[in-house]
Amino acid sequence: MGKYVVTGSASGMGHAAAERLRADGHEVIGVDQRDADVVADLSTKSGRSDAVRAVMKLADGVLDGAVFAAGVGAHAGKERLTVEVNVLGVTELLMALQPELAAAGNAKVVVFGSNSTTSTPFVPRRAIRMLTAGDTEGAVKLLRRRGPLAAPASYAASKLAVSRWVRAKAVTQQWAGSGIRVNLLAPGPVLTPLLRDQLASSSGKHVRSYPVPVREYGTPEQLAEWVMMMLSPAADFMAGSVITVDGGTEALLRPNDWPSPLPVRRVPRMLAALRNAPRSGQVADYSDV
Amino acid sequence: MGKYVVTGSASGMGHAAAERLRADGHEVIGVDQRDADVVADLSTKSGRSDAVRAVMKLADGVLDGAVFAAGVGAHAGKERLTVEVNVLGVTELLMALQPELAAAGNAKVVVFGSNSTTSTPFVPRRAIRMLTAGDTEGAVKLLRRRGPLAAPASYAASKLAVSRWVRAKAVTQQWAGSGIRVNLLAPGPVLTPLLRDQLASSSGKHVRSYPVPVREYGTPEQLAEWVMMMLSPAADFMAGSVITVDGGTEALLRPNDWPSPLPVRRVPRMLAALRNAPRSGQVADYSDV
Numbered sequence: 001m002g003k004y005v006v007t008g009s010a011s012g013m014g015h016a017a018a019e020r021l022r023a024d025g026h027e028v029i030g031v032d033q034r035d036a037d038v039v040a041d042l043s044t045k046s047g048r049s050d051a052v053r054a055v056m057k058l059a060d061g062v063l064d065g066a067v068f069a070a071g072v073g074a075h076a077g078k079e080r081l082t083v084e085v086n087v088l089g090v091t092e093l094l095m096a097l098q099p100e101l102a103a104a105g106n107a108k109v110v111v112f113g114s115n116s117t118t119s120t121p122f123v124p125r126r127a128i129r130m131l132t133a134g135d136t137e138g139a140v141k142l143l144r145r146r147g148p149l150a151a152p153a154s155y156a157a158s159k160l161a162v163s164r165w166v167r168a169k170a171v172t173q174q175w176a177g178s179g180i181r182v183n184l185l186a187p188g189p190v191l192t193p194l195l196r197d198q199l200a201s202s203s204g205k206h207v208r209s210y211p212v213p214v215r216e217y218g219t220p221e222q223l224a225e226w227v228m229m230m231l232s233p234a235a236d237f238m239a240g241s242v243i244t245v246d247g248g249t250e251a252l253l254r255p256n257d258w259p260s261p262l263p264v265r266r267v268p269r270m271l272a273a274l275r276n277a278p279r280s281g282q283v284a285d286y287s288d289v
Numbered sequence: 290m291g292k293y294v295v296t297g298s299a300s301g302m303g304h305a306a307a308e309r310l311r312a313d314g315h316e317v318i319g320v321d322q323r324d325a326d327v328v329a330d331l332s333t334k335s336g337r338s339d340a341v342r343a344v345m346k347l348a349d350g351v352l353d354g355a356v357f358a359a360g361v362g363a364h365a366g367k368e369r370l371t372v373e374v375n376v377l378g379v380t381e382l383l384m385a386l387q388p389e390l391a392a393a394g395n396a397k398v399v400v401f402g403s404n405s406t407t408s409t410p411f412v413p414r415r416a417i418r419m420l421t422a423g424d425t426e427g428a429v430k431l432l433r434r435r436g437p438l439a440a441p442a443s444y445a446a447s448k449l450a451v452s453r454w455v456r457a458k459a460v461t462q463q464w465a466g467s468g469i470r471v472n473l474l475a476p477g478p479v480l481t482p483l484l485r486d487q488l489a490s491s492s493g494k495h496v497r498s499y500p501v502p503v504r505e506y507g508t509p510e511q512l513a514e515w516v517m518m519m520l521s522p523a524a525d526f527m528a529g530s531v532i533t534v535d536g537g538t539e540a541l542l543r544p545n546d547w548p549s550p551l552p553v554r555r556v557p558r559m560l561a562a563l564r565n566a567p568r569s570g571q572v573a574d575y576s577d578v
Contacts, residue, residue: 117548121556128550160548167544171502171537181503186548188526211566213460214470218526225523234514237477237507240540242548244530248460251529253559255456258547259406259449259475259531261417267410270542277500 002064002104003027004231005055005097007042007089010035012192013112014069016220017227024228029058032070042070042089043081052096063100065108065231068093073194074155079143082151083136086158091134091165094182102178108231113163113186115246119253120156122149131161132168159186163242170240181235185226188246190218213248291353291393292316293520294344294386296331296378299324301481302401303358305509306516313517318347321359331359331378332370341385352389354397354520357382362483363444368432371440372425375447380423380454383471391467397520402452402475404535407543409445411438420450421457448475452531459529470524474515477535479507502537 004021008014009030018028030036031051038054041047068090072082090111101107124146130139139161143154163184169175170182189195189212198207226245229235244250262270293310297303298319307317319325320340327343330336357379361371379400390396413435419428428450432443452473458464459471478484478501487496515534518524533539551559 113548117550119551119559121551121553121559123550125550156550160550163548164545167540171541171544176502176537177504190526209563209566211562213465214526214528215466216526222523222526225521226518229515229518229523232514234511234518237479237503237505237511237536238534239503239537240544241533241535241537243532245527246530247526248465248528248530251456252460252562253551253555255460255529256453257549257555259402259452260546261406261412261414261445261449262408262410262542264410266542266546270408270410273500273541274498277498 001025001027003029003059003062004065004067005029005031005059005063006067006069007031007093008068008070012069012194013187013190013220013223013227014067016224017067017069020224020228026064029055031055042093043072043084048088048092052093055093055097056100059097059100061100062103063097063107064104066094066097066101066110067227067231068109068111071112073198074151076148076151079150079154080136080140082154083131083139083158083161086155087131087162087165088134088136090162098174098178098180101180105179106233106236107180108235109180109182110227110230111162111166111182111184113184113242114156114159115186115188115244115250116152116156117160117163117186118250118257120152122146123153123156123160127153127157128160128164131157132165167240167242176239181239183230183235183238183240184242185223185230186242186244186246187218187223188212188244188249190220190223192220211249211252212246213252216247218245218247290314290316292318292348292351293354293356294318294320294348294352295356295358296320296382297357297359301358301483302476302479302509302512302516303356305513306356306358309513309517315353318344320344331382332361332373337377337381341382344382344386345389348386348389350389351392352386352396353393355383355386355390355399356516356520357398357400360401362487363440365437365440368439368443369425369429371443372420372429372432372447372450375444376420376451376454377423377425379451387463387467387469390469394468395522395525396469397524398469398471399516399519400451400455400471400473402473402531403444403448404475404477404533404539405441405445406449406452406475407539407546409441411435412442412445412449416442416446417449417453420446421454456529456531465528470528472519472524472527472529473531474512474519475531475533475535476507476512477501477533477538479509479512481509500538500541501535502541505536507534507536
């Protein structure tokens, strides 16, 4: 049986994933603001450092996987909180725990993205780049200029930034090359405490108008099934992928935007990848297959 | 136990999926050119009609799911074959079998895309649109103008067309609204007979230079695990999604291209979707959650 760290383990999808792992006999190191093995505040630098130290102690050198489910939704005035938890709450912890994950030999990591990455308009691209580089202060300043759209734009920007960060890192020597598979799970509206609060709030009507083609919300248990799949050996041949489980909203709004053919401006990257493949890409010798 | 139709059931990933379904006790209606319950040629109109008739007879009114794994790779001079099987071999069969799938109440459909949709340059966008509309003859004429790139461009165009067709249809009343979940599985290089032939051919060296960050090829059995997941109740909250299982090539070549924020030109579609949600999108009443 394995040892897994799960952030956001006290509620919602993180809780459901932790329960499923424990039910299968695995050891879970839960991280949350309350009711967790590691009680920590992922919205501050010191809180994240404390969390890393405590997880390392419990992991004792090896982690078979990690699930980053802790997240903060769109709340007016809480833009800093949103980006700190959703971006740095993943990137800082993941970087710090890389040695423990590498020690397992075939660790799997699931990072929660969101389908709001593809359904939110007016997200400043510069803010995404700043967040991907870890500049939360600059990004929040920029995002707050969006006025009433600042909160949803901050949420989407945080999830876009963490998605891009994961995709860029996942394929490198430090991760894929160290046997660690890092992939993203992008849910649509799932009946978590977060969504229930939104539905019960004054903006509940707007939340209900969000189009979900399958005509029902997801459940934390359904999403936990996808987490388990992404932690299983079936994910050995998967790195930097985004699995969208959203009731069809992305396909409704962006049917032709993805997949899209490689644009001509990306051909140099493609040629460089082909040239580097023997070193950093495809290195196995398949001459006898 | 359920009843499933699997195209391409005689070899590769289709064979592995059929085996897994049978091992779990399901009834499988295999469709292939040989060694199948329904022997048919999906590259011709009459072959596809014959296949539909034979499948309908065996299905006897109800299908719990369908797996469209039959596919033809990139072969110079065989562009027509490639697009007929890869596009019409899916769209015509799926449309014809919609009543049987709807009869099951919660059917699941897995269509094989490919990560070549995002890693192939110089694919004419007009050819994709023509193929999505079913005009294979016009598209092949256009694609052949690409000269030595005609074969890979035809393969990528066929998989792009079927992916877009699936995403557009999956979210409609006829599919999501009829309890049918249609999603795409986009593999990278998997050790099928098709890939083994390519590796053994004169272009084997080029095939080996294709960058795969996890440094090994996928196996048909791994991909069959994803098919099983996409046929399971975990896919109830999934429609029109693309699951890329490709060893990281897409993330390597396109880390920032997807997910991408909703462009301003897509906002009208978004607003229409919000307005139509009570009719065609989110219709369930969640006032008591």
